[in-house]
Amino acid sequence: MSTLAYDGTAMLGRQLRRMRNNPGLLIITQTMPVSMLLFFGYVFGSALALPGAEYRSFLVPGLLVATAAGGVMTGMFQSAQDVHRGVTDRFRTLPVSRAAVPVGQAAADVLVTAAGTVPFLLVGLAVGWRVEGSALEAVGAVALLLLFRFACVWIGMFLGLLTRNEEAAGQLGGATFLLPLLSSAYIPTAGMPDGLRTVAEWNPISAVATALRELFGNAPVPEGAAWPVAHPVAGSLAWCAVLLAVFVPLAVRQYGHGRR
Template sequence: MSTLLSDGGAVLTRQLQKARHAPGLLILTQTMPVTMLLFFGYVFGSALAMPGSEYRQFLVPGLLAATAANGLMAGMFTAAQDAHRGVTDRFRTLPMSRSAVPLGQTAADLVTTGVSMVPLVLVGLAMGWRAENGLPGALGAFGILLLFRFATAWVGTYLGLLSKSEEAAGQLGGATFILPLLSSAYLPTAGLPGWLRTAAEWNPISAVATAVRRLFGNAGGEAAAGAAWPVAHPVAGALLWSVVLLALFVPAATRRFARGLG
């Protein structure tokens, strides 16, 4: 365990140093959610049945959940880049724990995600959003968000190691933007057609978004009648989705890293 932590810490440091030398990417990841908040909050909010202020209370937690889900794209791109540029092969030749590299990569992603959420929260506060349930509820919400981000980063890492090229990983990762759209991140699912509502409510992002709204005490924290189990029990559903993803993809990504490309 000590070897795993020390080796993973070394990879984490390397990833953070790499991110520091790519400030453009950091700026993009921090400004994109803020841009979406301003656009959705003031443009879409004026066209919905929800009053603008109520929609922003609904939207901020949804955007935080979508940011957490973007661990899928970030993990995929990072793993594919290192794998196809020979970095992963060099790591594999070193006397280090096989799970240390994907662990360090996903842990570094978790650190940068925590930082990137700060501007979104500050702009949300400036727009009138509030965490109505106080500090304990807010800490619980951010805990769920970071756990889910950690889980999706492992999924992305596995898919990135499977990819045939950096370009293929980038294209597949870019396609994941549709996942928050098929959830309750931006809009309530109650008005969707039956089959689409079912698909949206079984989307893990919906459980996370609803759980975060409930813990923050915001609009949309209560599930509509007849909602699927993960949304009807959002905190338990969000935790269960995260644990299931970790249980499946931590060993899968570790095995794939040990095998190499091909």
């Protein structure tokens, strides 16, 4: 465990330096959620039954979770890039823990996500979003958001190590944009057709988005929803536990594939 902690901290530093040397990616990842908040909040919000300010309060937690789900894309691209450029093979020759590289990458991603959440929430406050719940519930909402991001990054790392090609990972990662559309991130599921509503409510994004809305005090839990949305905090924790239990061993095993 001490070896993993030491090696993982070194890989965390490496990943943070890598992000610092790629400012374009940081700028895009920081400004895109804000742009989507302004676009969805003021353009789409006028076409929905919810009043503008009320919709923006509904939207802010959904966009936070949609951004967290983007960890699948970033984890996939960075892992595939390392494999494609031979970096992963060089790491495999070093006497470091097999899990250190993916752990460091996931931890760095969560730290950057946490920092990027601050300006987004400030913009949210500027457009009318407010924390209606307690301070403890708000802290729990942010912690749940980061846990979900952590789980999504592990999914992405496994897929990136599997594809082994940054171009293919970029194309596949773009498809993850559809995941929030099939959820309650942007619109309530109550008005969806029955079959689509069921799919949306079993989407982990819906459970986490509903949990954040409940903890922030922005919207009540919808009635008659599927179990993960009807019990959003428990459903979110269950989803994160399942995703981590499945994809952490898969990613570590895939990273160590070929190691002698």
